[in-house]
Amino acid sequence: MSSAQEIVDQVDQLHLEREFEKISELLIQGNKQYPEDVEIMWRLARSYFDKNEEVTDKEEKKKLLGQALELTNRAAVINPNHWAVHKWLAILISAMGDHVPSKEKIANAFKIKDHAVKANELKPNDATTLHLLGRWCFSISSIGWIERTAASALFGSPPTSTYNEALTYFLEAYKCDPTNIRNALFTGDTYAALKDNAEAKKFYRIAAAIEPKSEFDKNLVREAQNKAK
Numbered sequence: 001m002s003s004a005q006e007i008v009d010q011v012d013q014l015h016l017e018r019e020f021e022k023i024s025e026l027l028i029q030g031n032k033q034y035p036e037d038v039e040i041m042w043r044l045a046r047s048y049f050d051k052n053e054e055v056t057d058k059e060e061k062k063k064l065l066g067q068a069l070e071l072t073n074r075a076a077v078i079n080p081n082h083w084a085v086h087k088w089l090a091i092l093i094s095a096m097g098d099h100v101p102s103k104e105k106i107a108n109a110f111k112i113k114d115h116a117v118k119a120n121e122l123k124p125n126d127a128t129t130l131h132l133l134g135r136w137c138f139s140i141s142s143i144g145w146i147e148r149t150a151a152s153a154l155f156g157s158p159p160t161s162t163y164n165e166a167l168t169y170f171l172e173a174y175k176c177d178p179t180n181i182r183n184a185l186f187t188g189d190t191y192a193a194l195k196d197n198a199e200a201k202k203f204y205r206i207a208a209a210i211e212p213k214s215e216f217d218k219n220l221v222r223e224a225q226n227k228a229k
Contacts, residue, residue, distance in 0.1 A: 004037045010026060011027060020051065027044040052095065089111075089115040090116040094132070106158065116133050130172045131186070140159050140161040141165075167194070170183055180210075184224070185204070188227060
């Protein structure tokens with residue numbers, strides 16, 4: 001029987017190689033052997049999220065995200081100060097936004113920001129967390145007047161942000177990891193929202209030139225290529 005650490009080490013190597021099926025098999029078995037090991041739990045949640053990005057069926061996506069969120073919530077009870085647990089809670093609550101009513105989605109915006117900020121405090125300069133904070137700012141800045149009015153009626157003080165704040169996080173994430181296609185693409189989108197078309201095109205070209213590592217990445221590259229035209 002492999003130790004929990006041996007399983008984690010093997011999974012981390014496989015993740016670099018994008019061997020998602022092998023990762024899933026290892027972690028499901030590892031979670032059975034070590035049901036309260038937080039390092040295994042958040043990585044298994046991540047593997048469910050990765051699968052969600054590869055499937056198109058909405059119900060299947062919702063099921064995978066639900067499994068991931070349940071695992072991560074359990075991990076947060078075991079270790080409430082683990083940076084990766086907070087990061088994945090933020091990512092998963094955000095991803096579930098496509099599968100919940102508008103009122104719940106608006107309420108979750110506060111939770112997403114809190115978890116992302118906590119993750120960044122516990123482990124500064126993590127590219128994924130910085131990207132997540134940028135995505136949060138971008139999303140909040142993009143809320144239309146009707147949604148904002150509804151949020152005000154429901155919560156009194158809806159979440160606020162700016163495209164400039166989003167850009168700061170995306171550029172910090174780019175410094176930490178210039179190979180993240182999604183981050184480069186969102187950086188371009190943010191410059192476009194700020195009417196800086198030259199910088200927007202620059203980052204679309206950067207995103208289009210990054211080698212994709214999955215089918216999801218290939219779709220992002222195609223989007224970047226179209227926007228770079």
